[in-house]
Amino acid sequence: MTKEExxxxxxxxICAKGTIEDVYATLVMSNGAVMxxxxxxxxxxxxxxxxxxxxxxxxxxxxxxxxxxxxxxGGLPFPTLLGTLPGVEAGVSAMxxxxxxxxxxxxxxxxxxxxxAGGGEIYACKLAMDMFKxxxxxxxxxxxxxxxxxxxxxxCGGLQTQIIFT
Amino acid sequence: MSxxxxxxxxxxxxxxxYMTDASQWTKEIAREIAxxxxxxxxxxxxxxxxxxxxxxxxxxxxxxxxxxxxxxxDIKGFYQLFPGAPMKKAAxxxxxxxxxxxx
Numbered sequence: 001m002t003k004e005e006x007x008x009x010x011x012x013x014i015c016a017k018g019t020i021e022d023v024y025a026t027l028v029m030s031n032g033a034v035m036x037x038x039x040x041x042x043x044x045x046x047x048x049x050x051x052x053x054x055x056x057x058x059x060x061x062x063x064x065x066x067x068x069x070x071x072x073x074g075g076l077p078f079p080t081l082l083g084t085l086p087g088v089e090a091g092v093s094a095m096x097x098x099x100x101x102x103x104x105x106x107x108x109x110x111x112x113x114x115x116x117a118g119g120g121e122i123y124a125c126k127l128a129m130d131m132f133k134x135x136x137x138x139x140x141x142x143x144x145x146x147x148x149x150x151x152x153x154x155x156c157g158g159l160q161t162q163i164i165f166t
Numbered sequence: 167m168s169x170x171x172x173x174x175x176x177x178x179x180x181x182x183x184y185m186t187d188a189s190q191w192t193k194e195i196a197r198e199i200a201x202x203x204x205x206x207x208x209x210x211x212x213x214x215x216x217x218x219x220x221x222x223x224x225x226x227x228x229x230x231x232x233x234x235x236x237x238x239x240d241i242k243g244f245y246q247l248f249p250g251a252p253m254k255k256a257a258x259x260x261x262x263x264x265x266x267x268x269x
Contacts, residue, residue, distance in 0.1 A: 032268055035230060037250035104229045105269055114230065117242040118252075 009160040010039040012152070016165070018050035020060045020096055025166045026051065027111045034118035042115070043152050045125035049132060052124060052140045057108040061093040109140060116142045123147050172198040177261075184257065184264050188222065191261030199259045203248075207259070211247055213238045215260035222262040228253070229269045 011033045015026035026042060033040040050056040064070060064083030070092075072078050082088060097107070106114065112122060121144045129135075129146055136146055156163055167186065170179050173194035178186045183202075185191060196215055200207040217236050221228050230253055234241035248255040253265050 028268055031230075035251060035253055103269070104227065104231050104267075106231055110231075114234070114241050117234075117240070118245045 006160055008033075008036075008038050008162060010041070010156075010158055010162075012041045012043065012156040012161065012163045014043045014045065014163065014165045015048035015051060016046045018047035018056070018060065020062045020093060022166060023048065023051035023060055023108060024100070024105070024111075027108065027115070028105075029164065029166065030120055031111060031115050031118070034115055034120040040115065040118075040120035041123065041152075041155055042120065043123045043125060043147070043149075045128045045149075046131075049124060049128055049134065049139075051108060052112065052122060052143055053134065053138055054140055055138065057112075057140060059093075060108065061089050062096055064089045064092050112140055112142055123152060125149065125152075180263075182264065185261040186263070188219065188261050191219070195261065196259050199261075203255050203259065205248065205255070205259070208247075210239065211256075211259070214244065214247065214256055218256055219260050219262060222260075227267050228257070228262075228265045229267050231269060 011029075013026055013030050013033075015023060017023075026048070030040050030042045044052045050060060064078070065080050070078040070083070105111070116122065122140070122142055124139055124143050124146045126146050126148050136143070168179055168181070169176050170183070171177075173192065175190070175192070175195060177190045177195060180186055193212060196212065197207045200211065205211065214233060214236075217233065217238055218228050221232065226232075230241060230244065233239065233244050233253075233256075239247065244252050244256075248259075257263065257265050
């Protein structure tokens with residue numbers, strides 16, 4: 001069995017967390033799938049909803065405490081206590097976004113538009129929306145629907161389909 | 167490394183069919199590679215090919231976003247021009263290596 005015989009036909013990607021790295025992992029994988037001609041459906045739930053909420057989507061943050069992989073520029077360890085100071089999280093997050101821009105990685109809203117332009121579909125989780133008191137109008141305009149998990153699974157059928165939880 | 171004949175010219179290609187020497191490329195060759203991909207090459211296709219060839223020649227990274235910002239075409243139109251896998255198909259037709267970028 002080679003990859004040529006059974007290429008991936010569809011991916012269903014679920015994003016449940018709302019940090020820069022969680023949302024971007026979802027977006028890069030989704031856009032990458034669309035670019036390969038793979039049918040792509042993306043489901044945002046729980047804190048992942050921030051990634052498709054107009055108010056928050058373009059100013060996502062990365063956590064500066066409790067992240068042992070976080071380092072200072074130059075590679076020195078990033079003290080957890082430093083991460084607790086006001087403004088540090090915002091500063092680090094802004095730095096991450098500017099680094100990504102240099103690699104031609106777009107802001108979240110533009111990234112979603114790219115995925116949509118290639119035929120990828122974006123969905124929101126009904127249960128999480130109820131929990132966070134969100135309305136469809138709070139979400140990015142390209143969101144194709146608000147679904148229950150059952151409805152999402154109905155879209156995930158078929159051979160050569162993978163469900164990915166980022 | 168193998169070779170293929172397009173439009174009466176022998177060109178070097180890799181095992182996936184991407185040309186390995188961009189200088190061997192001509193519009194006639196592009197037309198024939200496009201035919202293999204079931205694409206009828208138009209001036210719009212060629213403009214995109216020239217754009218990514220220039221990027222490649224300047225060692226700039228080639229991303230779908232840069233094509234969308236090229237002024238030639240938007241991203242939706244790019245997907246329509248090269249259905250399926252636009253970046254890979256465009257690179258193949260433009261006679262440059264398979265794009266190494268994830269975006």
